[in-house]
Amino acid sequence: MENQSHVTEFILLGLSQNPNIQKMSFVTLSVFYTATVLGNLLIIVTMKTSPTLGSPMYFFLTFLSIADSCFSTTTAPKLIVDNLSHKKTISFDECMIQLFAFHFFGCVEILVLVVMAYDRFVAICKPLHYSVIMNQRVCEILILLVWVGSFLHSIAQIIPILTVPFCGPNVIDHYFCDLQPLLRLGCMDTYVPNLLVVSNSGAVCSVSFVLLMISYSIILHSLRNHSAEGKRKALSTCSSHIIVVIIFFGSCIFIYTRPPTTFPLDKLVSVFYTIITPFLNPLIYTLRNAEVKNAMKKLWSTRVTSGDK
Numbered sequence: 001m002e003n004q005s006h007v008t009e010f011i012l013l014g015l016s017q018n019p020n021i022q023k024m025s026f027v028t029l030s031v032f033y034t035a036t037v038l039g040n041l042l043i044i045v046t047m048k049t050s051p052t053l054g055s056p057m058y059f060f061l062t063f064l065s066i067a068d069s070c071f072s073t074t075t076a077p078k079l080i081v082d083n084l085s086h087k088k089t090i091s092f093d094e095c096m097i098q099l100f101a102f103h104f105f106g107c108v109e110i111l112v113l114v115v116m117a118y119d120r121f122v123a124i125c126k127p128l129h130y131s132v133i134m135n136q137r138v139c140e141i142l143i144l145l146v147w148v149g150s151f152l153h154s155i156a157q158i159i160p161i162l163t164v165p166f167c168g169p170n171v172i173d174h175y176f177c178d179l180q181p182l183l184r185l186g187c188m189d190t191y192v193p194n195l196l197v198v199s200n201s202g203a204v205c206s207v208s209f210v211l212l213m214i215s216y217s218i219i220l221h222s223l224r225n226h227s228a229e230g231k232r233k234a235l236s237t238c239s240s241h242i243i244v245v246i247i248f249f250g251s252c253i254f255i256y257t258r259p260p261t262t263f264p265l266d267k268l269v270s271v272f273y274t275i276i277t278p279f280l281n282p283l284i285y286t287l288r289n290a291e292v293k294n295a296m297k298k299l300w301s302t303r304v305t306s307g308d309k
Contacts, residue, residue, distance in 0.1 A: 006165075006166065006167040007092060007166040007167065007168075007170045007185075008091065008092055009089050009090060009091045009092060009170065010089065010090050010091075010092070010095055010170045010171070010172050010177065010185075011087075011088060011089055011170055011171045011172065012082060012088040012089070012090060012172050012174060012175055012176070012177075013088070013171065013172065013173045013174065013175075014079070014082050014083065014088050014175045015079070015083075015175050015267055015268075015271075022083040022084070023083070023084075025079075025083045026080060026083040026084055029076060029079060029080050029083070029275060030080055032076075032275050032276070032279050033072060033076040033077070033080060033275070035279060036068065036069065036072045036076075036275075036278045036279045036282070037069050037072070037073070039279075039282035039283070040065035040066070040068050040069040040278075040281075040282050041065075041069065042282075042296065043061065043062070043065045043282055043286050043292070044062055044065050044066065045299070046292065046295050046296050046299055047059075047061060047062040047065075048062070049299060050295035050298065050299065052291065052294075052295055053291065053292065053295055056119050056134045056139045057116070057119055057120070057123070058292075059139050059143075060112055060115055060116045060119060060139070060143070061116070061285055061286055063108070063112050063143055063146070064109065064112045064113070064116065064281060064285065065281075065282065065286075067105050067108040067109040067112055068109060068277075068278040068281050068282065069278070070101070070105040070108075071102070071105035071106055071108070071109055071274070071278055072274065072275065072278040072279075074098055074101045074102040074105060074176075074274075075098070075102060075175070075176040075274045075275075076274070076275060078090070078098075078175075078176065079175045079176065082175065090177060092166075095177035095182070096158060096161070096162070096177075098176060098177045099157070099158055099161065099177045099178065099179070099182070100154045100155075100157075100158050101154075102176065102177075102178070102274075103150075103153060103154045103157045103158075103201070104150050104151060104153070104154040105150070106252075106273075107149065107150035107153045107154065107204060108146055108147065108150045109278075110204060110205070110208045110249075110252075111145075111146040111149055111150060111208070112143075112146055113208070113212060113245065114208050114211055114212060115142050115143070115146060116285075117211065117212050117215040117216065118215065119134055120215070120219060121215045121218060121219060122134055124219050124222055124223075125218065125219070125222050153200065153201075153204060156196070156200050157179065157197065157200055157201065160192075160193035160196045160197060161179065161182055161183075161193065163193065164182075164183065164186035164187075164188060164190060164193055165186065165187045165188060166182075166185055166186060166187065167187040168185065168187055169185055170185065171185075172185070173267075174266070174267055174270070175267060175270075176270075176274075178255075178270070179194075179197045179201070179256075180194075180197075180255070180266075183197070197256070198256065198257060198258070201252075201256035201257075202253070202256045202257035205249055205252040205253050205256055205257065206253055206257060208249065209245070209249035209253065212245050212249070213242075213245075216238055216241070216242055216245075219238060220235070220238060223235070240284045241284060241285070243284075244277060244280050244281065244284050247272055247273075247276065247277060247280070248272070248273050248277040251269045251270070251272040251273045252273050254269055255269060255270060
């Protein structure tokens, strides 16, 4: 498909034009991004090397960590560098690549969270049939569907953008290339492309959020027959999961389920699902898990022992 664009690059305004805020953002975002990548890398290594973490839950957590690292990488490194740059530009092709990767890995993260919720639902509500229902083949098929579904989602997002000619302003009031800011620059009526975007991203975010809330409600309801200690642990785990889910999906729904308009608050809201959530996921889903922490301690002690020999 030949693009009719006369614009070869876009100018990103970033989070702020204030030099002091830019310096603070550079330091803060560098810490968050580094911690996100290192934390998720530690989790991936731990999951792959520990024989005690072979259940489906940890299999899915590995892919959540991969998705978190890649999703954060689609926006954070450029945002960090741009905070110290006078000219914040991105070529048209790089913009399209960023847009595709952002929605691909974002969708992977969303669908993995849904699969994980289903896994917990089966484990708690059908414990006697868990090993049969969630066997290795089923887990692999679910992850394959996650990747295929995410690819189709991203393709469906980028095709409407490629049909829009960009022949005028090239300034994006955002810190990365996203759908709504780009559509505002189009030299045509973008009602139909925007409708496709909202029906796609909006549906993915909203439906997934509803499914997650339903699964957590069923799980919490099933706890009535558990012991007081079991209820306390499960409530502690579920409450932290629900908080992160609300932060992630709440900000996504705010951005992707409304008419074609942008607000100054959009950039700040986007930080929550592009930077904050990938940082929190390792802390919430794994580092608060006793089995994972014990596996990490064993991994660390093994490395230290090997290094001393």
